[in-house]
Structures are given as structure tokens and as C-alpha cells.
Amino acid sequence: MNPARDSLLILYTGGTIGMQMSAAGLAPASGFEERLRAEQAVHSECRLPDWRFQELSPPIDSANITQAHWLAMRDAIVSAVERDGCTGVLVLHGTDTLAYTAAALSFLLLGLPVPVLLTGSMLPAGVEGSDAWGNLFGALTLLEQGMTPGVQVFFHGRVLHGARVNKRNSQAFDAFAEALRGVPAAPCISVPAALDYRVVRRNVNLAVLPLFPGLRAEHLHALLGSGVQGLLLECFGSGTGPSDNQPLLDALRNAHQRGVVLAAISQCTEGRVTFDTYAAGSQLAACGVISGGAMTREAALGKLFALLGAGLEQAEAERWFTRDLCGERAG
Missing domain, CATH: 3.40.50.40 (Rossmann fold)
Incomplete structure (x- = not known):
């Protein structure tokens, strides 16, 4: 079945947001789409865009991210936009290297005509007091409302520039911030x-x-x-x-x-x-x-x-x- 056009892609790469407990501790787990749909059904009052789901296989702990993963994400995003007509992309990612991936995608996706938003969580979805659903549904809401093309990060209620974001805290929910290094220069008008x-x-x-x-x-x-x-x-x-x-x-x-x-x-x-x-x-x-x-x-x-x-x-x-x-x- 072909996905409907004018929908969003949720690209799940793994990370804390979808982790489940194993004998060795929290580990990446598949099956997050079913959990997400069940949670969305509970909050039917939320106005969210239509979306389709794709999982990076296998899902990873972001501490294991490599260039090959960045290239796989880039391929999935480009395919979703050009082949399937997706009008936005939400990447679910672990927090350890989320800033590295946001930066890499910022340059790998220069000129892409739709917004790409990354988010994750400091605690797994389903854990009491977790920030997972707030970050995920908040990101979907932003994409539904409309965003300018480019790569950005949404975390703890804040939208951050994809090529200027740092992880500043390994425990607090407000874990990310933009680098405070002056006023951004005027970007190149046209992409080479x-x-x-x-x-x-x-x-x-x-x-x-x-x-x-x-x-x-x-x-x-x-x-x-x-x-x-x-x-x-x-x-x-x-x-x-x-x-x-x-x-x-x-x-x-x-x-x-x-x-x-x-x-x-x-x-x-x-x-x-x-x-x-x-x-x-x-x-x-x-x-x-x-x-x-x-x-x-x-x-x-x-x-x-x-x-x-x-x-x-x-x-x-x-x-x-x-x-x-x-x-x-x-x-």
C-alpha cells in the first residue's frame, strides 16, 4: 500500500526514547511504531499530522553511530520526500550523538525543500515521568503547524538550529542548547x-x-x-x-x-x-x-x-x- 502524499515520515533510529530493559541494562528495541500509535490513540484530542513510520534496522544506541548510519538516514529522507511526497521528516534519535547527526544531516540535506526535525528523550517512553511523549508529540505538532526547510532539533520545548546545537547535560531534560558564539553569518544564498x-x-x-x-x-x-x-x-x-x-x-x-x-x-x-x-x-x-x-x-x-x-x-x-x-x- 502506498503511503498518502502530504504526510510525514517518522524515521526511528533507536536511542533512549524506544529502549527497553534487558539483562545488560537499557537497550534499543524494535516495535516502537505500535507503542506510538497506542499512545496517540490515548491522546485523540491532539491535532497531529498523518505520518508513516520507518525503522533503521537494527535500531541502535546512538553511542554506536557511524557515518554509514548518517548516509542511511540521508537516503531514507531523500526517498521519502522525492518518491513518497512526504512534506516533513521527524527523526527519533538517541541523545548522546544527536547533535552530531543533526549537524551531519544539515550538510547532507542542503537544498532539501522540506523541514527535518530531530528529537529524542532522556528517559524511555513509558517510564514514569519520561519526557519522551512530550518531545515526540511536540515535534509532530510543530511539523503540522508548518516549519521552514532545514534541519532543526526540538527538545524540552525548544527549537534549536541543527548545525549549532550541543548536548550540555547528561541528566537534565533540558539537555541541549545552541552554541552562543555570536550572530549567525548570512548563509550562502544558493547551494552549490x-x-x-x-x-x-x-x-x-x-x-x-x-x-x-x-x-x-x-x-x-x-x-x-x-x-x-x-x-x-x-x-x-x-x-x-x-x-x-x-x-x-x-x-x-x-x-x-x-x-x-x-x-x-x-x-x-x-x-x-x-x-x-x-x-x-x-x-x-x-x-x-x-x-x-x-x-x-x-x-x-x-x-x-x-x-x-x-x-x-x-x-x-x-x-x-x-x-x-x-x-x-x-x-
């Missing part, structure tokens, strides 16, 4: 063809390295030796690093000359990278490291994945990384 949501992506070997006192060139060599295609450096302050460690700087410069995309963000919650403020920052820029501005770790990693996964060469990937595509480069 190479980054359109219809472009199929591939897995990318990426790594994240926080700088710390005592970081050695040998550490960097070991990481780069794994075939990394893109490396995200989490720098001090406004984008500084050890400027007197010549072997480390040489390792970065050599990696860039081999085609590795090197990008930098700030370790500070409200920081942004401006390489020309300190000599310790300009040294990194001289090695080929590009600025992520005020992007979060989740956004910068998701953006590198989308750019390199589209097959862009180093220079082209660097060019688009430094351009604002969906409001991610605030500051």
Missing part, C-alpha cells in the same frame, strides 16, 4: 551543485585532535599515518597552538601538502578562531590550517564529512568549509 542533497556521499576518514600542553609530533604522525583525509584541530583560545614546536608544525605542513584538509575550531565554548590575533595562530595558518570560525565540533566534523564525502578536492573543500552554508559559521 556539488553539495546538493541529491549528491550521494561516501565514507571519509576523519579525525579530531584537541591540542593540549605536551602534544608531540609523534602523536600527530601516528594519527596522520592512519590515512586521515581531514583533520579537525581543537585549538586554544582564538586558534593558537604550540608555535615553537617545529616538528609538529612540519608534520601539519607535510600533511597539507599531501592533500589532507586541516581545519581548526576553538576549545572555548564561546570561542572563535581568528588566526591573525596571535603569532601562535598565524603559524598554524601558515601550515595550511583553515579557520572554522565559531563552528562547533559537531558542525565542523559534519561539514568536513559532507564536503570530502562528495568527492571534492582539497582546495575546493577548503573553499566551501570557510563559507557559511546554513548558518553554522556564527561569530
Whole structure:
């Protein structure tokens, strides 16, 4: 039976919202559609849109999320919109990596003409005092009322930008917030063809390295030796690093000359990278490291994945990384 057009897709990936107790503790479980329909029947007074259900098989704990899962979500969403005529998508996701998935989808779905909303819960559905149904039905209500295209997160009554959201608390219901790193830059007016949501992506070997006192060139060599295609450096302050460690700087410069995309963000919650403020920052820029501005770790990693996964060469990937595509480069 073909789903009715003008309906929503609920894409269930697993996570706490649908977990049930096992001998080893809470674990992802199938069968969430039946539970959802039963709960909706109890609240018949709620005006909710028509929806159809799809489950990522098998459902996962979001701590196990991989690039392959992001690509599977992207494929399911694009198919629901282009083949089935869905006018919106709700992704049910675990909270541990929800912000990473929201960021990745923000770049994988550039130009998608319908809204994509992610939510989850801190306690499983059915547990006394759980936030699950409130988050889920609240998200469906928002989609019913109408939202602008793009990827966003709905959690604890708040709508958050998909490429600017962080998980801030591992216990409170109000677990997510937007990064407070200045006013969002004006996004790119038109999506480049190479980054359109219809472009199929591939897995990318990426790594994240926080700088710390005592970081050695040998550490960097070991990481780069794994075939990394893109490396995200989490720098001090406004984008500084050890400027007197010549072997480390040489390792970065050599990696860039081999085609590795090197990008930098700030370790500070409200920081942004401006390489020309300190000599310790300009040294990194001289090695080929590009600025992520005020992007979060989740956004910068998701953006590198989308750019390199589209097959862009180093220079082209660097060019688009430094351009604002969906409001991610605030500051």
C-alpha cells in the first residue's frame, strides 16, 4: 500500500526514547511504531499530522553511530520526500550523538525543500515521568503547524538550529542548547551543485585532535599515518597552538601538502578562531590550517564529512568549509 502524499515520515533510529530493559541494562528495541500509535490513540484530542513510520534496522544506541548510519538516514529522507511526497521528516534519535547527526544531516540535506526535525528523550517512553511523549508529540505538532526547510532539533520545548546545537547535560531534560558564539553569518544564498542533497556521499576518514600542553609530533604522525583525509584541530583560545614546536608544525605542513584538509575550531565554548590575533595562530595558518570560525565540533566534523564525502578536492573543500552554508559559521 502506498503511503498518502502530504504526510510525514517518522524515521526511528533507536536511542533512549524506544529502549527497553534487558539483562545488560537499557537497550534499543524494535516495535516502537505500535507503542506510538497506542499512545496517540490515548491522546485523540491532539491535532497531529498523518505520518508513516520507518525503522533503521537494527535500531541502535546512538553511542554506536557511524557515518554509514548518517548516509542511511540521508537516503531514507531523500526517498521519502522525492518518491513518497512526504512534506516533513521527524527523526527519533538517541541523545548522546544527536547533535552530531543533526549537524551531519544539515550538510547532507542542503537544498532539501522540506523541514527535518530531530528529537529524542532522556528517559524511555513509558517510564514514569519520561519526557519522551512530550518531545515526540511536540515535534509532530510543530511539523503540522508548518516549519521552514532545514534541519532543526526540538527538545524540552525548544527549537534549536541543527548545525549549532550541543548536548550540555547528561541528566537534565533540558539537555541541549545552541552554541552562543555570536550572530549567525548570512548563509550562502544558493547551494552549490556539488553539495546538493541529491549528491550521494561516501565514507571519509576523519579525525579530531584537541591540542593540549605536551602534544608531540609523534602523536600527530601516528594519527596522520592512519590515512586521515581531514583533520579537525581543537585549538586554544582564538586558534593558537604550540608555535615553537617545529616538528609538529612540519608534520601539519607535510600533511597539507599531501592533500589532507586541516581545519581548526576553538576549545572555548564561546570561542572563535581568528588566526591573525596571535603569532601562535598565524603559524598554524601558515601550515595550511583553515579557520572554522565559531563552528562547533559537531558542525565542523559534519561539514568536513559532507564536503570530502562528495568527492571534492582539497582546495575546493577548503573553499566551501570557510563559507557559511546554513548558518553554522556564527561569530
